[in-house]
Structure formats: structure tokens, C-alpha cells
Amino acid sequence: MSILETRQLTKYFGDTHAVDHVDFAVAQGEVLALIGSNGAGKTTLVNLISGLIPVDSGTVLFEGNDITRASIHRKIELGIARSFQLVNLFDQLTTLDNVALAVFSRDGKTRRLLTVSDADTAVRDEAMSVLQQFGLDARARMMAGGLSQGERKLLDVAVAYALKPKLLFLDEPTSGVSTREKAPIMDIITSVVRSGRITAVIIEHDMDVVFTYCPRIVAMHQGAILADGTPDQIRTNEQVTANLLGAQAGP
């Protein structure tokens, strides 16, 4: 069964179909890339599914349940998490606290008013182990606002990962990062996703990253799905090369 399925999902911005009656399904455990030029609808699709913006029409099913109009909180409870293209962190909290907060929240401990958060060793240890997986443990006590861009992108993913989601959306996890840093970041992300058996949908512009790390690629164009297949299939798909890869073509 698909872990995620959208049926005729639609969103208008004014007269434009940002997402145009999209039917899209993801199987459990898949790692897939969502590609398309700017304005193709990738981020809007993810925003609709994750709950950042409301759906105009269509349905979203998660593990068979209709979550189209569910609250963000409910979606997270069910096991959906996401990272952000423009890094969204708690800049005045430490790196450790950023991740710890996700753990506290997941365990329902954020209701606790009268216990010191630092005293909860279980949470702290788990947060540290997440940081280790992401190679950020050396920065544990540093304010998130003081990290380098690459570290911030990793932390953004780490916070989402700490929620132990079943489905993880990654919105351009390597954007704004230098080329040499991209591979290490993607290595960490894919290893973490595989060992956690998390289903991952990655929005990406960098086609090298996409072809290297993602066994399935879904290409969008003007709000609709253009093509859906393996890297080889996508590479040889004429419509895709015309609309997307043409712009990316290089030496």
C-alpha cells in the first residue's frame, strides 16, 4: 500500500494552477526526488501535503487516512515531518535544544512546566545521538544562529528527523551550500533515512544530486506531473529534457 497518496490535489493562486489536479503516490520506504523548474509546483505540493497551506480541492491520504484538512499537529502525530528550503531554526536556542525540542514534543513532554529540561537525560541523550548521526555533535552547545550554512541545513533536517517520522519531506536540502558540501550532506541524509526506514521525498534542483541519490524521480511542470520513473527513464524522457533539463544542460 502506498504510504502517501494524493488524488486530484489542486491549489490555485489567483487564476494560476500552482498544483493542478495532481495524482501522486509514494510507497513505503521509497526515496524519491521531486524536480521541476521554479514555479512548477513542487514546493506548493509539499506545502499542501504537510499542511502549511490549505487545499483547494482533492484529497491527501496517509496510510489510508484522509488527512486533507487535518491540522499540522495531527499530521506530525501521524508521522509526517518536513524540512525547509529557507532554513527554519530556533536561532536563539542551542543546536542541542533545537533537536531536543523535537524529541520533547514527540514524547508529549512539552506540557511539562515545572521540570528542568536539561535534567531529562533520556531526551538529552537521544538528541545528542541524533546530532552525532548528522555530524553536528561538536556544535551541540552553540546557538543555532551561529552555525555555518551547511550546518544549518543539516540541523534543519535533523530537527525533522528527530520527530521519528514515517514520511519526511526535504525541501532543497542542499540549496545555498557549496558544491563540495553537497555530497557529504546527502550522504548523511540518505544513510539516516535508510537506517530509519523513512520514506523520503526530496525537492531538489541539482540534477547531479538527484541522479546520484534518488532511485525514483518525479518531474513536475506548471502544476502537473510530467514524468515519473527511474533516473535513466527521466534522463531519456523528451518532455523532461525539453522543459527542465534543457535549462540545466551543461558541458
Added chain:
Amino acid sequence: MSVGALSRRSLAWVVPVLLLLVILPFVVEPYQTVLLSYGLVFAIAALGFNLLLGYTGLLSFGHSAYFGVGAYAVAFIVKYLKIESMVVFVFGGIAAATAVAAVFGFLCVRYTRIFFGILTLALSQVLWSLAFKFFWVTGGTDGLRVPTPKLLGGAVRMAVGPSADKQDFLSRRYYYYVLVLFIICVAVMWLIVHSPFGKALQAIRDNETRAEFVGVQVWHYRWVAFLISGAFTGLAGALWVPLNGLTTPDILHWQFSGEMVFFTVLGGFQTFFGPVVGAIVFNYLKTFAVGYTVYWQMLLGVVLVVLVLVLPAGIVGTVNRLALRLRGTPAT
């Protein structure tokens, strides 16, 4: 605000300061002790106020509402229930203020920043105008008098009668009563801001969207923070009335809300103890300045403008930064 280093250093200050506060009535004249009592009361209000500003990122311009409700609750308990026990005052003040905070908070926390500020201001002005209009209930501009209360349900012998005894009461027994409650408030608030709940509030302050996507229901948490804030400020109001002997609608006016904003910013709203220091310093400043000039508001305004432009970290914040720099640690 990282808990570790800074907190440990803050705590090192706590013991000598506490000692000083405890022995104070024996080394200074009663007038000074009473003056400090006012400072401690405002400090409790500041703690409550800053839970919203410093930790949740919500700037309220209407906190006089909760202080005033706490104060009037005490006055009503005296006038209508004929009870004069401090314990009842404290619980009544907290309960009333929290109830009002629950309603006002419900309306206000769905908004942030500007609209939040506007709404809090408007709602507190509604209360102020009600205190005026329903003068047969509230005593109007004459206000309501409150006599010296029984502490601890009468277990502590109290003085009634000539003003000398009253001053003795205020500068000894009442001062210690306020001091104990102040210490309890500091301890409780310290726990709250260092708890997982407190971290969630700070996350909301830093990034509302991400907080939502980490599973923290922003509206909920803001509302609870609002309740706690109202409770602390209401307690301060309840403690204030016996000191003042009287409560009038002035205490509900936006001017007082403004003073709360001012002393919190003065002390440094990005630190835990900043608002406490700011409240106490402000109290001395006001007592001093009011004797010198009628244009007290202008002075406040100018200082506030200067603070924002030049010293946004406030007193405690700036001291912290200097201390960090002296140690050679780069300020984060």
C-alpha cells in the same frame, strides 16, 4: 539564552543578594524597606510580563489589566466579603487575574506583534473605563481602601491603629511576606522557563512556523503562557494594594502598562533577572524623579528611546555582555 554558564553565574549572585534582602529591615530605616517592597512587587509583575515578551515574543501593552484586576479583587474581597486575610487576598487576586487573562488571552494570542499589542492595549482600556463608569461598585476615582490585612490567617499578630504601628507592620512583617512570595515567584518562574514548556515557548518566539512543524500547537502554548503571565501579574497587584492602602482606576490605565514595558526593557528583556532588576531600579528612579519634575512621562519616553537605539540589552543584558567580553569568551 543558554542555561549552562550564564545561569550558574547568575546563581552565584543569588546568595549574597538574598542575604542582603533578608537583613535589610535591620539596617535601614522603615521607609526604605517599604520602598523596596514596592520594588519587589513590581519585580513579580515584571517576571510575569517577561514570560510573554522575552520568552514567547509577545509584547503586551495592556498588562495593567491583570495587575489592576488583582488589586481590585482584593478591594472587593474587603468591601463585599468583609474578609481581611492576606491568604484569601493572594488566592483571590491570582484567581481573578487568571480568569481575565484566560478571556483576554483567548482573543489576543491568535495574533502576534502589532495586532497583539493593539488588542492588549484596547482591552485594558476597556477595564479602565469600566472601573470609572461603574463607580458605585469600584469607588470610581476615589478608589477603594484596603486596611492592613491579617497575614497567614491571623497566625501572625498584626498591628492596627496608629500609623507608626502600620509602618512597623509594613516594614517588617509585610516586607518579609512579600519577600517570601517574591522568592517563590522567582523560583517558580525560573523552573518554568527552563522546563520543556519554556523551551517550547522560546521556540515559538524564534520561529512560529517551525514550532508548529515540530508539533507544538502555537496558539495553545501562547494562551497558557498568557495565563501564567496574568497570574503572576495579578499576584503582584494583590500584594500591592495593602502596601498602597488604596486602589484606584489609575492602576488599570495604559500608563501603568507602559511603565511595566519600560522597566522590563530597562532591565533587559532577553535575560531572566533583567526585568527584576529593571523593576526595582525603576521604582527608585520614579520615586526620585517624581519629586523633581512633572514631566515624568517624557523622561520615561526619552530613556526608552535611548535604550532601544543604544542599549537594547538593558542593564542586565549589557552587564552580561561586558562580563563575557572580560572573560575573553566571544559573545554568542
Added chain:
Amino acid sequence: MDILLIHILNSLLYASVLFLIAGGLSLIYGVMRIVNLAHGNLYAFGAYTTAWAVGRALGNAPAASPALYLLLPVGALAAAAVGAVLEPTLLRPLYRRAEEYQLLITFGLLLILEDVLRLIWGPYPLSVSALYEALGSLSIGESIYPTYNLVVIVVGGAAALGLWAFIYRTQFGVVLRATSQNMRMASALGVNVNRVYIEAFTLGCFMAGLGGAIVVPQQGAVLGMGVDALILAFVVVVIGGLGSLEGALIGALMVGVVREFGITFFPEVELAVLYLMAAVVLLIRPAGLFGRT
């Protein structure tokens, strides 16, 4: 029937002044995303300045001559001048900082202006009722109505039209709207954003000052009028939507009507009814009737 007409006229009078204040507030917010908490005090400043100027002139002139009415805009110009000084000195340094600082500094300004008014003009109200009475009254059916009030209504309406024309029909208006919609883009296209900001701010303050100036013959200048006006202006923009001039107009009309009929029939709770209305709008349409977030 005439009574009804009088109530309507009073509502319009009230709405006129409110539109000028709230419109100025909304304009500034629309362009610069700033809420000036001292905005009401600029309205008060306009009132005081006009009252003072006219009072001085009256001291010399034998009676209220038509020329004195030309002095009315003095308040608007004074408020605009203050705004032109304030924006670059106190507000511009804070654009990059968190919004709280902007609120804090304008709050500080509110406190300063409150006392400045007292410092300059003392604690007692200033009045120029001579200008108000000189125009006499009109008969409306069996009742009489002060003619001056009609002047205020006309000025308010003219201001609304003038502003609309200015924003939608002039070159500067285009620049204003572009900057308000996308400041970075406008800047990239060569718009001098700093100049647009100072001009928008000055215009907003001009409107507030004008509101004070035209209303002062009718009700005088008194300490505390600034914050009272600010709170009402907030109710207007909550209802109409912050950043929208149509919203300010509709909101002002609604508040004007509710207040007029509230004062007549439910004087005790007139203020509460207004807030209730604002609360209802906030619950149903948080951005206001015409607002954009």
C-alpha cells in the same frame, strides 16, 4: 426624521475625522509595515498647533474673519514636519531589527509627545470655538445643525477622494503602491525606497494632523486626546484591515455610526459595543474586511 438626519450627519462627522487618522495609520503601515503608536499624538499635536495659531491670530483680529480658516491646515503641516524629522532619525535605524523595537520606540515617542504637549501648552484645554460658532447653523427640518460640522464632513470626503486620486492616479502613487507590495523589487527597479518611506510617513502624519486641525474648533484640544484617538483608530483598522484605505473608510463609517447611535441610546456601554464589534470582526475575518496580511 430630522433627528435621524442629524444622527447620520454626526456619524459622518465622526467618520471623517476617524478616516483621516486611521487612514494615515493604515497608509504608513501599508507602505512601511510600521505601526506608529504615537500616531494619535500627532493628531493631538495638529489640534493643539492649530488651536494655538488661530488663537494667536484671533487675539489680534477683531472677529473670526474668513482668513482665519486658512490657518486651519497649520496643524496638519506641523504634524507632517514632525513626521519628516522622526522617520529618518528614529525609525530608519530599526527597520532591520525585530518588530518589538519598532513598537517600543514609537511607544517611547508617545510618552514624549504626551508631555511635550503639556510642556508647551499646559494642562488646560485649548479651544477655538470662535471659528466653530462663526459659521452659525443650518436648519434641518425643525432642528438646527452647526454648519461647521458640514465643513468637517466635506473636508473628510475631499481627503478621501484626494488620497484615492493621489494613490491610484499619480506617478508617485504608483511608486508608493509598488514599494508597499514589494519593497525589494521596487528598490531593484531603481526606486529610492528611503525617499518613498519618508514621504509616505510624512503624508500619514499630515493626515493625522489634519484630522486634529479640523476637529479642534468643534471640540477643542485636550490632553489625552491622542491616545483616545489612537485606540479608536485601531478599532477602525481592525475592522477595515490594516494597510487598506478602503478599509479605513468603511471602518471609519462603521465606527462613526456605532458610536453615534451608541452614545445616544446606550451611553454606558458605547465603548464596549465598539470593542465588541472589533472583537467580532477579528474572530471572523482576522485580517479585517479589506485587509491583507
